[in-house]
Every structure is written in C-alpha cells, then in structure tokens.
Amino acid sequence: xxxxxxxxxxxxxxxxxxxxxxxxxxxxxxxxxxxxxxxxxxxxxxxxxxxxxxxxxxxxxxxxxxxxxxxxxxxxxxxxxxxxxxxxxxxxxxxxxxxxxxxxxxxxxxxxxxxxxxxxxxxxxxxxxxxxxxxxxxxxxxxxxxxxxxxxxxxxxxxxxxxxxxxxxxxxxxxxxxxxxxxxxxxxxxxxxxxxxxxxxxxxxxxxxxxxxxxxxxxxxxxxxxxxxxxxxxxxxxxxxxxxxxxxxxxxxxxxxxxxxxxxxxxxxxxxxxxxxxxx
Numbered sequence: 201x202x203x204x205x206x207x208x209x210x211x212x213x214x215x216x217x218x219x220x221x222x223x224x225x226x227x228x229x230x231x232x233x234x235x236x237x238x239x240x241x242x243x244x245x246x247x248x249x250x251x252x253x254x255x256x257x258x259x260x261x262x263x264x265x266x267x268x269x270x271x272x273x274x275x276x277x278x279x280x281x282x283x284x285x286x287x288x289x290x291x292x293x294x295x296x297x298x299x300x301x302x303x304x305x306x307x308x309x310x311x312x313x314x315x316x317x318x319x320x321x322x323x324x325x326x327x328x329x330x331x332x333x334x335x336x337x338x339x340x341x342x343x344x345x346x347x348x349x350x351x352x353x354x355x356x357x358x359x360x361x362x363x364x365x366x367x368x369x370x371x372x373x374x375x376x377x378x379x380x381x382x383x384x385x386x387x388x389x390x391x392x393x394x395x396x397x398x399x400x401x402x403x404x405x406x407x408x409x410x411x412x413x414x415x416x417x418x419x420x421x422x423x424x425x426x427x428x429x430x431x432x433x434x435x436x437x438x439x440x441x442x443x444x445x446x447x448x449x450x451x452x453x454x455x456x457x458x459x460x461x462x463x464x465x466x467x468x469x470x471x472x473x474x475x476x477x478x479x480x
Contacts, residue, residue, distance in 0.1 A: 239283045240282070242261070267367055273336045275297075275333065279339050280343070284319070298316050302328075303319070304324070324345075366403075366476070367473050370399065399472070416469050420469040429456075436448050
C-alpha cells in the first residue's frame with residue numbers, strides 16, 4: 201500500500217513548484233498506469249475506433265506527431281516527456297528522427313532507454329541546447345506544468361531552427377475560470393490553469409504565429425470520464441490494491457467534475473502548431 205500524506209499532496213497542488221510537480225507525479229502517476237494498463241500519462245484522443253485508454257492515448261500521440269510533421273523532422277525535443285512512452289512510439293513510427301527527452305523528474309527519465317533517444321534531466325524553462333539547434337519542440341500534455349510558460353516559449357524560440365515548429369497539446373480553461381467554475385478541479389487539476397487566450401498571447405508575444413489550432417476537449421475529457429464511470433468497479437479494485445480508498449474517491453469526484461466542466465465549456469484541450477515568425 202502506497203503511503204500518502206494528504207497535507208503534502210495539498211501543498212504540492214497548491215504551490216505547484218517544479219519540485220512539487222515531481223513529488224506529485226512520483227506519488228500519483230502510477231494511478232493512471234493502474235487505470236490504463238500502460239505507461240502513457242496523457243488523457244487520450246477518443247473515438248469509436250479508439251475507445252480504450254491505450255488506443256486513445258496512442259491516437260493522441262500520432263495525431264500530435266502528424267501535426268508536428270515528424271516524418272520530415274531530424275532533431276526533436278520532447279519537453280516534459282513523462283515516462284517516455286510517446287517518444288518510444290514516435291521512434292518506432294519515424295526511425296530517422298533523433299529524440300531528446302527533457303524532464304525535470306529524474307526518476308521518470310530512468311524508466312527506460314532506447315536507441316536514438318537521449319535523456320536529459322533539465323527544466324523546461326532552461327533548455328540545454330544551443331541557438332538554432334533543433335527543428336521541433338514538442339510539449340504533449342506537459343506545458344500546463346511549465347512555470348512560467350513564457351520562459352518555455354522563449355527558450356523554444358531560441359533553440360528552434362529557421363524552419364522549426366513548436367507544437368503543444370495542452371489542457372486549458374476558457375475565459376477567466378474562477379474557483380466557482382472549476383470547483384474541486386482548482387485543486388485536483390494539479391497544474392497551472394492557463395486560459396486559451398493567455399497561451400495564445402504568450403506565443404504571439406515571443407514571435408510565434410499559430411499555424412493550426414484545434415479544440416478537442418469533447419473527444420478527450422467526456423469519453424475518458426465515461427470510460428472510467430463505466431468501468432469504475434474494475435478500476436477501483438486495481439487502484440485499491442496500492443492506494444487508500446480516499447484516493448479513488450477523490451479521483452472519481454474529480455472525473456465527474458471534469459466531465460461537467462467540459463460539457464459547460466469551462467475547460468477544453470487544444471492542439472497548437474506554431475511557427476516562429478522571424479525564422480520563416
């Protein structure tokens with residue numbers, strides 16, 4: 201049984217420093233692994249064809265990869281790479297690319313290594329690369345943790361080549377969502393609550409042009425919630441083998457609130473393909 205101090209979890213979620221985020225993921229990311237049966241930590245992109253967690257997560261990775269034009273890429277940064285499952289998939293599908301997995305969380309980097317993937321323990325706001333040295337910077341469901349986001353965007357602009365791309369998949373709020381709107385998600389959604397307008401303003405202020413923008417929240421949150429609710433008894437059993445009962449109860453209530461917030465258009469999920477204006 202995993203021992204969790206609820207006060208520590210609250211403080212990690214409230215403060216959301218890099219160290220807090222590392223502690224939170226080390227403690228709670230195995231819950232997602234138990235629920236999905238895999239090593240990807242994203243919400244997935246669901247449809248009738250991709251209706252289970254692993255296939256939905258892999259679908260999101262491939263939709264994201266195609267948006268990033270990985271078939272023509274050479275040197276790719278995966279920033280906030282988690283357990284590196286997306287990078288392993290991309291390396292398999294696009295064997296000519298060289299991937300650099302950037303993660304502040306050293307224990308996640310040590311999860312597994314593969315040829316042509318270099319693992320770097322570094323912050324998203326201080327990328328360990330020289331100017332104009334990579335042609336893709338990717339942030340697949342990780343930029344919501346980058347603080348401040350402006351520093352990551354600035355660093356991305358610095359390291360990208362003239363024809364490079366910054367591509368992000370990020371949960372966002374719509375408008376100025378308050379504690380009243382988000383409810384318990386304000387605390388259990390353990391990331392910065394960046395609004396779509398704020399993200400776009402930051403990108404534009406550092407000289408990026410948004411080439412493609414796609415809101416996919418209703419194919420992310422709603423079916424994910426439906427899957428959990430339909431399979432709760434089985435998933436709860438797996439979670440309770442390692443976690444106290446209250447962890448699953450909080451997860452359950454958060455998922456219900458997540459679906460409600462998505463249906464009310466309080467939260468959404470956006471895919472962004474960005475081109476550095478001065479480097480076209």
